[in-house]
Amino acid sequence: MVFNGALMVGVANVSADACQYIACNPERLSSDQVLRLLFVFPFQQLRRLALCLWTFFCFPPSNPNSL
Template identity: 45%
Template sequence: MVFSSAALLDVVGWALDVCQVLACNPEFLERSEVVDLLCCIPFQLIARAYALLLASVRFRLATHAE
């Protein structure tokens, strides 16, 4: 199923406005700020956690190899 990106952005914008009104948010957030909060920040945190886990595994492998 193919969606029109313009129509999808309109629906997302409308839903965002409704959610902010229902949450009694005194200051409306920009769409780009909300997209960052919902999409980009969790992926950045997951990437950081993966990098820490990978560094930990490498450290453990290096200490066992000696």
């Protein structure tokens, strides 16, 4: 599915402004900060989890008693 980038950014800006208005946040976050909080931060955490699982399942720790 192909998305229009400009439309997505516009919707994200309007949505961020609406959420901040509803939350009565006196200091508005920039759209860049909101997008980073909504997309970049969760994907960084998922990346860390995937790396941890990959390391655990694909390269199990060696047992020092088996040597």
